[in-house]
Amino acid sequence: EVKLVESGGGLVxxxxxxxxxxxxxxxxxxxxxxxxxxxAPGKGLQWVANINTDGSDKSHVDSVRGRFTISRDNAKxxxxxxxxxxxxxxxxxxxxxxxxxxxxxxxxxxxxxxxVSS
Amino acid sequence: xxxxxxxxxxxxxxxGQSASISCRSSQSLVYSDGNTYLTWFQQRPGQSPRRLIxxxxxxxxxxxxxxxxxxxxxxxxxxxxxxxxxxxGVYYCMQGTHWPPTFGQGTKVEIK
Numbered sequence: 001e002v003k004l005v006e007s008g009g010g011l012v013x014x015x016x017x018x019x020x021x022x023x024x025x026x027x028x029x030x031x032x033x034x035x036x037x038x039x040a041p042g043k044g045l046q047w048v049a050n051i052n053t054d055g056s057d058k059s060h061v062d063s064v065r066g067r068f069t070i071s072r073d074n075a076k077x078x079x080x081x082x083x084x085x086x087x088x089x090x091x092x093x094x095x096x097x098x099x100x101x102x103x104x105x106x107x108x109x110x111x112x113x114x115x116v117s118s
Numbered sequence: 119x120x121x122x123x124x125x126x127x128x129x130x131x132x133x134g135q136s137a138s139i140s141c142r143s144s145q146s147l148v149y150s151d152g153n154t155y156l157t158w159f160q161q162r163p164g165q166s167p168r169r170l171i172x173x174x175x176x177x178x179x180x181x182x183x184x185x186x187x188x189x190x191x192x193x194x195x196x197x198x199x200x201x202x203x204x205x206x207g208v209y210y211c212m213q214g215t216h217w218p219p220t221f222g223q224g225t226k227v228e229i230k
Contacts, residue, residue, distance in 0.1 A: 044224045045159075045167065045210055062218075101155075101172075101214075102149070102155035103214030104155065104157040104212075104214055105167070105169060106178070109166065110166055111166055
C-alpha cells in the first residue's frame with residue numbers, strides 16, 4: 001500500500017516560516033518525481049512545485065518562487081517544502097504527491113493544513 | 119499560465135443517468151512527443167484527490183468502467199455513465215503539457 005504522510009503544518013503569522021515534510025512508503029521513492037499541490041479552503045487545486053528523482057531539477061510556480069523551496073532526502077524517503085515569507089494567501093491544505101509523468105499525479109497524501117494569519 | 123476551463127461548474131444528476139464534464143484549454147495540449155497530457159481527478163468530500171484518467175483516455179486500475187475520457191487538442195470530456203451515489207464530489211481536469219501544470223476550476227457532481 002502506498003502511503004504519503006505529511007507533517008509540519010499549522011498556524012503561522014504573515015512573514016513567518018514553516019517546513020512541511022512528507023514520508024513515503026510503498027513506492028520506489030528514489031525513482032519517483034515528487035510534487036506539492038495546494039488547495040485553499042473551499043477552492044480548487046494549484047500546483048506548487050516539483051522535483052526530479054535526485055533533487056537536481058526543481059521547479060516552482062511564480063507565486064511561490066523565491067519564497068518556497070522543494071527538496072528531498074532519498075535516504076529517508078522524504079520530501080520537504082520550506083516555506084518562507086508566508087502570506088495570508090498561502091493558507092491552504094498542502095498535498096504531497098507523486099508525479100509519475102507530466103504532472104499526472106497517481107498518489108496523494110492526506111494533506112496538511114497551513115494557516116497564515118495574525 | 120495556460121487556462122483550463124471546465125463546464126458546467128455544478129452538475130446535478132439522477133442516479134443511473136449519465137453525466138458529461140467539458141474541459142477546454144487555452145492552447146493545444148499535444149506535446150512534442152505526440153502525447154496529450156490531460157488528466158482527470160475526482161475529489162470526494164473530505165478526501166484527497168484521486169486520479170481517474172490520464173493521457174486523455176487511459177483509465178486507472180480500480181476505476182469503474184463507467185468513467186471514460188475523450189477529446190483531443192483543446193477540447194476534452196469526462197463521461198460518467200450510470201451515475202451512482204459514490205460518484206458525488208468535485209472533478210478536476212489538469213494539463214501537464216505546459217509548465218506550470220494547471221487545473222480546471224472543478225465541477226461539483228451531486229445526486230438529484
